[in-house]
Amino acid sequence: xxxxxEKPAVFKEAVTNYCAGCGHGIxxxxxxxxxxxxxxxxxxxxxxxxxxxxLSDRYFKMDTFVAMHGRAPATATGIKRARPDxxxxxxxxDGDLVSEGMAEIMHAAIRGEKLSIVFINNAIxxxxxxxxxxxxxxxxxxxxxxxxxxTETSGYPMRMAETLATMPGVSYSARCTINTPARIRExxxxxxxxxxxxxxxxxxxxxxxxxxPCPTGWNTTPVNxxxxxxxxxxxxxxxxxxxxxxxx
Amino acid sequence: xEKRVFMEGNEAMAEAAIRAGCKLFxxxxxxxxxxxxxxxxxxxxxxxxxxxxxxxxxxxxxxFSMVAGAAASGNRAMTATSGPGFSxxxxxxxxxxxxxxxxxxxxxxxxxxxxxxxxxxxxxxFQAVKGGGHGDYNxxxxxxxxxxxxxxxxxxxxxxxxxxxxxxxxxVDSTLSKMREAVALPGYTEVPDPxxxxxxxxxxxxxxxHHIITSGDGAVQWGEYNDMLQEKFKKMRxxxxxxxxxxxEDADIVMVAYGSMARVCQSAMRMAREKGIKAxxxxxxxxxxxxxxxxxxxxxxxILVCELSAxxxxxxxxxxxxxxxxxxxxxxxxxxxxxxxxxxxxxxxxIGA
Numbered sequence: 001x002x003x004x005x006e007k008p009a010v011f012k013e014a015v016t017n018y019c020a021g022c023g024h025g026i027x028x029x030x031x032x033x034x035x036x037x038x039x040x041x042x043x044x045x046x047x048x049x050x051x052x053x054x055l056s057d058r059y060f061k062m063d064t065f066v067a068m069h070g071r072a073p074a075t076a077t078g079i080k081r082a083r084p085d086x087x088x089x090x091x092x093x094d095g096d097l098v099s100e101g102m103a104e105i106m107h108a109a110i111r112g113e114k115l116s117i118v119f120i121n122n123a124i125x126x127x128x129x130x131x132x133x134x135x136x137x138x139x140x141x142x143x144x145x146x147x148x149x150x151t152e153t154s155g156y157p158m159r160m161a162e163t164l165a166t167m168p169g170v171s172y173s174a175r176c177t178i179n180t181p182a183r184i185r186e187x188x189x190x191x192x193x194x195x196x197x198x199x200x201x202x203x204x205x206x207x208x209x210x211x212x213p214c215p216t217g218w219n220t221t222p223v224n225x226x227x228x229x230x231x232x233x234x235x236x237x238x239x240x241x242x243x244x245x246x247x248x
Numbered sequence: 249x250e251k252r253v254f255m256e257g258n259e260a261m262a263e264a265a266i267r268a269g270c271k272l273f274x275x276x277x278x279x280x281x282x283x284x285x286x287x288x289x290x291x292x293x294x295x296x297x298x299x300x301x302x303x304x305x306x307x308x309x310x311x312f313s314m315v316a317g318a319a320a321s322g323n324r325a326m327t328a329t330s331g332p333g334f335s336x337x338x339x340x341x342x343x344x345x346x347x348x349x350x351x352x353x354x355x356x357x358x359x360x361x362x363x364x365x366x367x368x369x370x371x372x373x374f375q376a377v378k379g380g381g382h383g384d385y386n387x388x389x390x391x392x393x394x395x396x397x398x399x400x401x402x403x404x405x406x407x408x409x410x411x412x413x414x415x416x417x418x419x420v421d422s423t424l425s426k427m428r429e430a431v432a433l434p435g436y437t438e439v440p441d442p443x444x445x446x447x448x449x450x451x452x453x454x455x456x457x458h459h460i461i462t463s464g465d466g467a468v469q470w471g472e473y474n475d476m477l478q479e480k481f482k483k484m485r486x487x488x489x490x491x492x493x494x495x496x497e498d499a500d501i502v503m504v505a506y507g508s509m510a511r512v513c514q515s516a517m518r519m520a521r522e523k524g525i526k527a528x529x530x531x532x533x534x535x536x537x538x539x540x541x542x543x544x545x546x547x548x549x550x551i552l553v554c555e556l557s558a559x560x561x562x563x564x565x566x567x568x569x570x571x572x573x574x575x576x577x578x579x580x581x582x583x584x585x586x587x588x589x590x591x592x593x594x595x596x597x598x599i600g601a
Contacts, residue, residue: 042453047317054463063449065320066461067313068343074310078317078325079449081301082272082442086451104313107306 008032010041010061017055021222023122023212024053026178030188031089031118032060034195043199044087047076049096052126056091070101073108076115087199090117095125098134098158105160112169112204116194119160119209121175123233124217134158137236141219157236161209165242171203173243177211177234179226193244203245211237252430257395257420258283258328260431261354264399265326266291266300268406269439270352272325273302274314276333279366280422281356284328308333312340312353319344319351320460322448324406324439328354331372332363335380341415342381346462346477348447350409352402353387354418356425359556359583367583368422368508373560376417377536384474386481388416388488389535391506395431398424401533403434410440412484413447419535421556423508423585490533491542495521499528501599502546504565505554506532508585513554516591527595535561543568552576552598554591576601 010032018025035041046062048054050069057064067075072092080088097105097119108115124142125131132142132149135157139148165173172194176187187210194206211233213225220228255263262284265273275285285304292300305311311327318325329337334355344351355376359369374380376389388408392398398420405416442448447458464470494517496502501520505513510531520527530546532539543551543565551574553562559577566572578594580586 042451045321045449045451050463057459057461057463061452061457063452063458064460065317065449066459066463067317068339071310071313071339074305074313075317075320077303077310078272078274078314078319079321080317081303081314082318082321082323082325083450103306104310107310110306111303 008036010035011059012061014058016059018052019216021213021215021225022052023178023210023214024056024120026184027118027120027187027210027212028056028059030184030191034188034192035062038192038195040087040195044089045079045083047072047079047088047090049092051093051096053091053093053120054127070096070099071104072096072101073104073113073115073117077108077111077113080114084114087195088115089195090115091120092117093120093126094122094133094135098160109164109167109169109205114198114201114204116198116206117208118191118194119207120212121160121209121237122212122214122217123157124214126214126217130217130219137232159237161207161242164205164207169204170207170243171245172197172206174241175209175211175237175239177229177239179213179229197246209237250432252432254428255395255431256283256426256428257398258356258425259287260395260433261398261402262287264402264434265352266298267434267436268324268403269437270324270326270406271298271300272318272323273300273327274305274311274318274325275327276305276308276311276329278308278330278333280358280425281328281330281354283425284354308336309339312337315351315353316340316344316347316349319349320347320449322442322445322450326352326354328356330356330358331360334372334375338375338381341387342379342383342385343462344415345385345387346383347460348413349415349460350413351415352405352409352418353415354420357419357421359581365583366422368556368585369583370421370507370509370556371558371560372419373535373555373557376419377538377564385477386484386536387414388412388484389419390416390490391419391533391535392424393507393510393531395424395427395429399431399434403437408488410445412480414480414484419507421508485537488534489537489539489541491539492531492533493542494529494531496528496530496546498526499549500526501528501550501552501595503527503529503552503554503591504532504543504561505529506535506561509554509556512586512588513591515588516595519588519592520595525595525599532561538564538568540564540568548574550574550576550598552578552595554578554586556580556585
């Protein structure tokens with residue numbers, strides 16, 4: 001019988017802790033496939049955040065640093081400066097990157113650190129159970145915004161991909177999503193791109209924002225969560241490529 | 249005779265660290281520690297053959313995280329700061345101890361609380377010695393009292409950090425950081441291959457992967473992990489006590505002081521002896537682990553603890569002795585250092601008491 005698909009070899013024999021319909025599992029699988037296809041087990045060092053994806057360390061046979069909340073870009077800076085020949089693969093959620101670690105991501109970008117950052121935007125705090133994030137949409141309910149996010153008290157959703165694209169230290173910035181099979185394939189190409197750009201050593205920070213479903217945090221079903229991305233999220237967070245030094 | 253140079257404390261310490269193979273420095277400017285960062289930055293610019301890498305971080309929070317990342321890769325890395333920055337770094341102190349990352353951190357103390365002053369002080373004793381971050385952890389805390397000792401101890405600090413896979417704090421103060429004195433700079437030391445360190449991040453390939461993680465996996469696993477850490481702290485307590493005693497044997501009164509304060513007490517001790525008062529001194533060099541047994545061995549002599557604080561180390565002295573009423577304290581706050589005459593008066597007061 002012909003094998004058409006196998007579990008990526010870099011995955012450990014672990015059972016996923018992610019909820020049904022969660023986007024972290026999809027993106028983890030894409031990264032795992034790329035590690036296999038691009039032969040990155042020796043080249044790569046992974047940096048995970050605090051948040052739901054803190055669990056991802058359990059799934060990968062990779063050298064790994066699980067950073068303190070928000071500090072992943074600073075920790076990754078330390079690793080990359082110490083071992084510049086390595087591919088430092090950073091992964092952060094929105095609580096981690098936009099709230100707790102805003103200074104760290106902005107200054108990694110200011111310095112033009114040679115890092116590849118995958119940023120999962122699901123507009124909510126997942127691990128702590130559905131609190132408002134800096135990325136929560138206006139009007140979106142959360143346990144800490146029971147009547148929906150109001151701009152008067154909680155301000156506006158933060159657009160990271162557009163903001164970072166304006167910075168000279170950033171070489172690539174894009175936003176994609178994973179709510180259809182075609183978009184998942186597209187997302188994989190973009191992750192591959194930010195890894196390749198770091199390995200070429202010609203570029204600064206490479207950033208990919210992924211709009212990711214969180215049915216548990218959004219209090220909806222996995223299928224409805226996929227639709228909600230198109231119906232609600234994309235309006236605030238348009239998909240697209242905001243900067244690519246290689247094509248300029 | 250070995251060559252001695254006249255050098256500022258911060259700069260001499262930075263040079264000693266470079267010679268100890270610490271090529272990675274991450275820092276944020278703060279008085280009175282800034283010259284360590286500046287010295288490293290100059291070394292990076294002027295000594296390319298040594299492959300020194302310096303990052304001026306956006307905050308101490310980030311600088312400490314960078315140190316954690318760099319040290320986790322198996323390379324020697326450090327930062328130097330003062331109280332306000334050390335406070336921000338406590339998150340990483342707790343993390344690095346939990347994650348078994350060997351890093352060296354210099355805290356050059358200035359008077360707090362708050363923004364405070366930029367003069368000498370010893371008010372960060374509790375923060376350094378008791379663990380200023382969250383959770384149950386300890387770090388080795390070394391307190392030199394001369395520029396020579398700053399240089400020698402910082403080289404040893406890297407070895408100790410690697411021996412125990414734990415951060416080491418060099419606790420100095422404005423006086424030691426900013427003064428100049430003659431020092432025989434220690435030479436270049438042997439540095440272990442980063443890949444030889446058991447859990448260093450290097451890119452595992454097909455070998456066993458390395459994981460720097462402090463997230464627990466339930467009460468049983470995290471309990472056992474904590475027990476393992478405590479076992480290590482116990483070994484540190486047993487093996488790494490350092491102190492010096494001066495004329496304790498025949499003394500009627502024994503001072504306990506560390507860092508720049510100990511130098512003043514040393515002068516006061518000589519002045520007291522000249523006046524016929526049998527004064528001695530114990531100078532803790534490791535503040536954690538604290539030299540409890542040496543203090544206990546003082547017996548029923550009077551003890552005078554002198555600190556540039558409201559009384560922090562004095563609590564550890566009291567815990568070390570049978571009779572707490574024998575322990576007297578003299579402290580000064582705000583940035584001024586007592587003179588030897590001040591201490592002598594206090595000695596006379598205690599002896600007469």
